[in-house]
Amino acid sequence: QQQVKQSPQSLIVQKGGISIINCAYENTAFDYFPWYQQFPGKGPALLIAIRPDVSEKKEGRFTISFNKSAKQFSLHIMDSQPGDSATYFCAASKGNAGNMLTFGGGTRLMVKP
Amino acid sequence: KAGVTQTPRYLIKTRGQQVTLSCSPISGHRSVSWYQQTPGQGLQFLFEYFSETQRNKGNFPGRFSGRQFSNSRSEMNVSTLELGDSALYLCASSFGGANEKLLFGSGTQLSVL
Numbered sequence: 001q002q003q004v005k006q007s008p009q010s011l012i013v014q015k016g017g018i019s020i021i022n023c024a025y026e027n028t029a030f031d032y033f034p035w036y037q038q039f040p041g042k043g044p045a046l047l048i049a050i051r052p053d054v055s056e057k058k059e060g061r062f063t064i065s066f067n068k069s070a071k072q073f074s075l076h077i078m079d080s081q082p083g084d085s086a087t088y089f090c091a092a093s094k095g096n097a098g099n100m101l102t103f104g105g106g107t108r109l110m111v112k113p
Numbered sequence: 114k115a116g117v118t119q120t121p122r123y124l125i126k127t128r129g130q131q132v133t134l135s136c137s138p139i140s141g142h143r144s145v146s147w148y149q150q151t152p153g154q155g156l157q158f159l160f161e162y163f164s165e166t167q168r169n170k171g172n173f174p175g176r177f178s179g180r181q182f183s184n185s186r187s188e189m190n191v192s193t194l195e196l197g198d199s200a201l202y203l204c205a206s207s208f209g210g211a212n213e214k215l216l217f218g219s220g221t222q223l224s225v226l
Contacts, residue, residue, distance in 0.1 A: 031212070032211075034214075041219065042219050043117070043203050043205070043217030043218050043219050043220055044156070044203070044217050045217065046214050046215065046216075049212075049214075051212075089155075089156060091156075093211075093212055095211045095212055099144055099146050099161055099169075099205070099207055099211070099212070099213060099215055100146070100158050100161060100169040100171070101146075101148075101156075101158060101215070102158070103148075103155055103156035103157075104155075105155045106155055106156075
């Protein structure tokens with residue numbers, strides 16, 4: 001059962017453009033939604049996270065938009081750079097479940113110079 | 114500050130063997146989680162340990178087990194290896210509260226022949 005669906009699977013963006021990755025979840029008990037960035041040969045690293053009482057959160061060039069009624073959230077990368085080329089994962093967890101993350105399938109982002 | 118350390122980095126085993134993977138969390142972190150990453154199934158939660166007790170468990174067969182020591186270091190064991198167990202096994206640590214920032218190691222790449 002895939003509880004977090006992520007799209008697209010891959011994305012090519014020109015340098016300076018906006019990268020948008022979308023996720024949808026099924027379990028309304030989820031109350032924490034982080035995004036992770038993973039480079040080849042490395043473990044995932046937390047980029048930014050949001051809780052459902054907030055509709056948007058911005059940190060530098062990264063913004064999460066959250067739509068609780070639609071059970072969807074998205075990551076926007078503004079002014080995308082070649083160094084942003086990596087695989088991005090959305091995830092979700094329940095507050096009473098410790099640190100048990102349910103991940104989306106991942107999006108491979110390539111930013112062309 | 115040292116990051117999450119996983120050993121070994123690479124491992125090759127044959128079907129039917131067993132394997133033990135090790136994870137040293139960041140100093141002060143009491144929670145250690147394990148994830149399996151494969152191209153087909155993505156990132157899947159295995160289990161989480163906190164203060165030497167298993168706090169959460171994912172949907173993996175009993176061949177997958179783990180433990181945590183008093184110094185918070187953790188090991189996971191896979192018995193009777195199958196070809197499908199070939200994966201990157203990732204360990205993540207945190208202080209132990211719910212929905213905290215997880216810091217991942219670089220993983221152990223297990224190949225089962």
